[in-house]
Amino acid sequence: MPKNFIKELEWRGMIHDIMPGTEEALMKEMAAGYIGFDPTADSLHIGSLVQIMTLVHFQKAGHKPIALVGGATGMVGDPSGKSQERNLLDEETLQHNVECVRKQLERFLDFDCGENSAEMVNNYDWFKDMSFLEFIRDVGKHISINYMLAKDSVKSRMETGMSFTEFSYQLVQGYDFYYLNKHKNCIVQLGGSDQWGNIVTGTELIRRKSGNEAYAVTTPLIKKADGTKFGKTEGGNVWLDSKRTSPYKFYQYWLNSSDEDAENYIKIFTLKSKEEIENLIKEHREAPHLRILQKTLAEDVTNRVHGKKQLQTAIAASKILFGKSTEEDLKSLSEEDFFAVFEGVPKATISRDEIQNGLGMIDALSAKTGFLKSNGEARRELKGNAISVNKTKVKEDFVITPEHLINDKYILIGKGKKNNYILIVE
RNA sequence: GGGGAGAUACUCAAGCGGCCAACGAGGACAGACUGUAAAUCUGUUGGUUUUUACCUUCGCAGGUUCGAAUCCUGCUCUCCCCA
Secondary structure, eight states: OOOOHHHHHHHTTOOSEEOTTHHHHHHHSOOEEEEEEOOSSSSOBHHHHHHHHHHHHHHHTTOEEEEEEOTTHHHHOOOTTOSSOOOOOOHHHHHHHHHHHHHHHHTTSOSOSGGGOOEEEETHHHHTTOOHHHHHHHTGGGSOHHHHHTSHHHHTTTTTOOOHHHHHHHHHHHHHHHHHHHHHOEEEEEEEGGGHHHHHHHHHHHHHHHOOOOEEEEEOOOBOTTSSBTTEETTEEOBSSTTTSOHHHHHHHHHTOOHHHHHHHHHHHOOOOHHHHHHHHHHHHHSGGGOHHHHHHHHHHHHHHHOHHHHHHHHHHHHHHHSSOOHHHHHHSOHHHHHHHTTTSOEEEEOHHHHHTOEEHHIIIIITTOSSSOHHHHHHHHHTTOEEETTEEOOTTOEEOGGGOBTTTEEEEEETTTEEEEEEEO
16 A cells, blocks of 8 residues: 655645646555656756655655656657757767766665666667657557647747757657556656646547556746746756766755755755654754754755765865864865865966965966956955965965965965865975 | 837946946845845956056947047848838
């Protein structure tokens, strides 16, 4: 007897839309459900984390989650939410992306837990041998143009134009659902709210072709209280791949959530129970400055995505960068730890001679290193008391000498609270 | 095809012959406060320069003038109205 998956999502605020009858169908017996992931890049970003969590809950409720990586759909391009025709990725890149995304997804689900073990599929497997004629006869025949035209993803593009390729997308995805329904007894498709149209084309196709009932659940678009886009920083997307977004930055992203957002995120992105979360929220409201919610959230998510070791480094890095650490603390770090902490921080190398005679701050910030755009900017920041060397604020007349070197090799320059640069001497 | 309006720094948006590196707003960055928050206050936001000063910028190319973002000519692009 499965647990109530829908109720679980509901209190977490993870349901945007749901097809009538879904809850009943899922309560009856163990079912399979799937979510598709687009291989548009070689890593997923935290936007996809919502979908991943949905699958995790699905499995925890006793159902069988199927993660589909869209090798075939990726070749077509989903027009949902896109105002313009997209460029197609070449096959090689796509193949590479499929592999990477697959590996990432594998970390989150249990693939060996008996009958509701997770499964990973690639729709390229069933599309690669299908001919065009076969597709338009067996699939296209069941869905009318009128029906397809009524979709938002198509309607909104009537003015600007849309290729036949993208127009057909909903059928391709619809067929995925049909295929999984037929071969893996998959009765529900989950996804982001922008996927509603595509999912419904799938349930429609299933009903017409095989007479089965199929269901849909979509999750809301995650919003930030200040109106900016979730998952974006000045540096771009927040990715799950540590090569693209360092675990430290990843941890920081969650830690910097506003109070309001943190209350929502902790429900969506952690597996903590309702009671636990309610207690945390209560505790947080009593002592907001401790930021219990943000810390719990950041630790939980970073741990799940990057593992314990990376989380420890991220926490250590945060303490060093934001705590009351001193030059002594920096010097006590091993070289390995130092570079782990400052991974992703801009670095520049200068020769030992330059520092031997003393290196002026303007040269250190701009002329010799390019950390800042111009000498003028360097001068302004220095005047504004924004620059620190090895965690100590410095003035314009400060001169860097070999005795400031950490491990006789590098120097940490900071601008404000959040920007750091490393000067390496060789 | 005919007529009109416009193009200014990251964005919006003033300026309409010298006082313009260019009002103002937003954003961004920094400082104070704080919780690595929000709100608030302050500063900065083309380059070289300690200041002064100079250099490069107001769609592109020319021209008029002692002097142009501002006037003239041509070009490119955008928007609107009429066919």
